Amino acid sequence: xxxxxxxxxxxxxxxxxxxxxxxxxxxxxxxxxxxxxxxxxxxxxxxxxxxxxxxxxxxxxxxxxxxxxxxxxxxxxxxxxxxxxxxxxxxxx
Amino acid sequence: xxxxxxxxxxxxxxxxxxxxxxxxxxxxxxxxxxxxxxxxxxxxxxxxxxxxxxxxxxxxxxxxxxxxxxxxxxxxxxxxxxxxxxxxxxxxxxxxxxxxxxxxxxxxxxxxxxxxxxxxxxxxxxxxxxxxxxxxxxxxxxxxxxxxxxxxxxxxxxxxxxxxxxxxxxxxxxxxxxxxxxxxxxxxxxxxxxxxxxxxxxxxxxxxxxxxxxxxxxxxxxxxxxxxxxxxxxxxxxxxxxxxxxxxxxxxxxxxxxxxxxxxxxxxxxxxxxxxxxxxxxxxxxxxxxxxxxxxxxxxxxxxxxxxxxxxxxxxxxxxxxxxxxxxxxxxxxxxxxxxxxxxxxxxxxxxxxxxxxxxxxxxxxxxxxxxxxxxxxxxxxxxxxxxxxxxxxxxxxxxxxxxxxxxxxxxxxxxxxxxxxxxxxxxxxxxxxxxxxxxxxxx
Numbered sequence: 001x002x003x004x005x006x007x008x009x010x011x012x013x014x015x016x017x018x019x020x021x022x023x024x025x026x027x028x029x030x031x032x033x034x035x036x037x038x039x040x041x042x043x044x045x046x047x048x049x050x051x052x053x054x055x056x057x058x059x060x061x062x063x064x065x066x067x068x069x070x071x072x073x074x075x076x077x078x079x080x081x082x083x084x085x086x087x088x089x090x091x092x093x
Numbered sequence: 094x095x096x097x098x099x100x101x102x103x104x105x106x107x108x109x110x111x112x113x114x115x116x117x118x119x120x121x122x123x124x125x126x127x128x129x130x131x132x133x134x135x136x137x138x139x140x141x142x143x144x145x146x147x148x149x150x151x152x153x154x155x156x157x158x159x160x161x162x163x164x165x166x167x168x169x170x171x172x173x174x175x176x177x178x179x180x181x182x183x184x185x186x187x188x189x190x191x192x193x194x195x196x197x198x199x200x201x202x203x204x205x206x207x208x209x210x211x212x213x214x215x216x217x218x219x220x221x222x223x224x225x226x227x228x229x230x231x232x233x234x235x236x237x238x239x240x241x242x243x244x245x246x247x248x249x250x251x252x253x254x255x256x257x258x259x260x261x262x263x264x265x266x267x268x269x270x271x272x273x274x275x276x277x278x279x280x281x282x283x284x285x286x287x288x289x290x291x292x293x294x295x296x297x298x299x300x301x302x303x304x305x306x307x308x309x310x311x312x313x314x315x316x317x318x319x320x321x322x323x324x325x326x327x328x329x330x331x332x333x334x335x336x337x338x339x340x341x342x343x344x345x346x347x348x349x350x351x352x353x354x355x356x357x358x359x360x361x362x363x364x365x366x367x368x369x370x371x372x373x374x375x376x377x378x379x380x381x382x383x384x385x386x387x388x389x390x391x392x393x394x395x396x397x398x399x400x401x402x403x404x405x406x407x408x409x410x411x412x413x414x415x416x417x418x419x420x421x422x423x424x425x426x427x428x429x430x431x432x433x434x435x436x437x438x439x440x441x442x443x444x445x446x447x448x449x450x451x452x453x454x455x456x457x458x459x460x461x462x463x464x465x466x467x468x469x470x471x472x473x474x475x476x477x478x479x480x481x482x483x484x485x486x487x488x489x490x491x492x493x494x495x496x497x498x499x500x501x502x503x504x505x506x507x508x509x510x511x512x513x514x515x516x517x518x519x520x521x522x523x524x525x526x527x528x529x530x531x532x533x534x535x536x537x
Contacts, residue, residue, distance in 0.1 A: 006354060007350045007354075009371070010281070010350070010371060010374035011374060013371055013372065013373045013374050014373060014374055014375070036343070038272075038343040040348075041342060041343060041346055041347070041348055041349065042277060042339060042342055042343060042349050043348075043349065044277065044279045044349040044350055044376035045350075045376070046348065046350060063374075063375060063376040063377075064136065065277060065376040065377050065378050066256065066257040066269075066270070066378055067275075067277050067339060067349070067376075067378060069257075069269060070269065070270045070271060070272050070275055070339055070378070071272050071339055071343055079257075080226075080259075081129055081224055081257070081259070082224075083224050083241060084129060084222040084223050084224050084240075084241065084242070085131060085222045087136070088136065089130070089131070089135045089136075090134075090135055090136065090137065090138060090201075090202055090373065090375055091135070091202055091373060092200050092202060092282040092330070092372055092373045092375075093134060093135065093136070093137045093138045093139060093200060093201040093202045093375060
């Protein structure tokens with residue numbers, strides 16, 4: 001299924017300016033004990049992925065929905081809004 | 094910033110915040126709106142339609158001035174199967190074009206900016222591109238907000254900062270949203286020339302339709318869940334959304350972006366959106382089920398409005414409720430200013446003002462609908478197969494080889510749809526009717 005490539009094309013339509021002070025901080029040691037890893041499923045921008053032995057995440061391209069924070073069963077994700085002027089800017093929200 | 098104490102700080106310039114600021118400014122109070130976007134609306138995603146019920150009271154001539162897309166004349170509800178779609182009867186009502194309370198498709202980036210400007214024109218001060226990071230506490234009550242650009246003090250803070258509300262969490266009124274109480278909306282805005290939209294959906298300029306699709310998703314975990322897809326007509330674009338509860342998404346294990354992508358590939362939706370070009374991809378959370386404990390809507394020196402106070406109806410509509418709760422919050426602040434007291438006891442008047450707006454009722458209804466394990470979702474998961482098998486017999490009978498059917502069509506409708514949910518006093522007479530009908534049908 002070519003959806004991952006499609007997703008990249010979709011994400012390319014979003015204007016966003018990453019906050020130099022990362023707005024998502026993950027305590028990855030807690031992810032080692034996590035079995036479900038729901039963040040890898042729910043993130044609509046696919047910013048979380050499991051490499052097989054560790055959790056990797058990316059703050060760039062975040063759509064600021066907050067799903068990852070809501071689903072994290074171990075409270076490992078510290079998520080806040082990007083500071084003033086940073087983050088996503090929807091032109092057609 | 095200075096040591097000046099404002100009457101009120103409104104956090105968030107969405108529909109709730111702007112309505113609150115507009116009302117406060119009109120009442121002559123000193124009000125500041127803090128917005129994290131550079132322009133109001135640029136952090137927001139419209140996942141439904143704007144119901145103008147409250148906007149009509151606040152800005153009576155909004156039709157001439159607000160940036161609206163299309164007025165909704167019909168909502169079409171469809172059930173999606175693998176390769177079929179069952180369109181339920183719906184009403185296209187052209188009188189809606191002249192109703193007092195209408196529904197419009199809008200872009201929040203345009204609409205919120207306009208609505209916040211209305212508040213500014215009325216005398217409110219807007220501070221954009223500023224993130225509220227914390228609250229200032231004084232003698233056990235909220236006395237202002239902290240931002241990277243300095244502190245700002247006020248007698249009351251209205252938290253209208255959306256579903257992931259900083260004010261609600263920092264004031265201890267609400268905890269972060271749980272997966273079972275929010276749904277995730279993934280949305281795509283698709284370019285299509287206005288003439289083509291009008292041709293495709295049989296519309297005139299300014300008229301619009303909504304198509305709602307319920308369908309199923311089953312993932313690698315083997316769990317099947319129901320979710321909604323909606324298609325809205327804007328002036329020269331369509332928006333396609335997929336809405337799924339976070340806990341459902343988690344259980345079925347299908348990535349969020351795939352849930353929407355699967356709908357784009359559905360034969361019916363693919364035909365409706367063919368020839369479009371993607372303009373923007375978006376995501377947002379919608380709160381469901383109300384706050385439950387209504388005393389969680391206010392605290393010492395703080396009020397919650399809009400999505401921050403989970404003001405959505407049982408259908409998940411949040412536009413008019415946001416504006417109405419913002420107005421109620423503004424009236425509470427005015428009342429507290431007149432009284433000169435900003436404690437929780439005085440701000441409890443918020444509940445009376447909410448009641449006048451009809452929002453206590455919507456909070457209760459939303460809670461009840463959410464608590465009763467949502468039979469709507471059960472129906473959507475269990476019934477499509479049965480409905481399709483009935484529909485095929487009616488609409489497709491000359492194409493399909495007739496299988497052995499134990500019941501007459503009415504009997505089948507009774508056994509598959511009515512019997513599992515109806516109480517005994519409905520079941521009994523309809524069951525008898527179905528039995529008689531089936532006997533007659535077998536004899537034929």
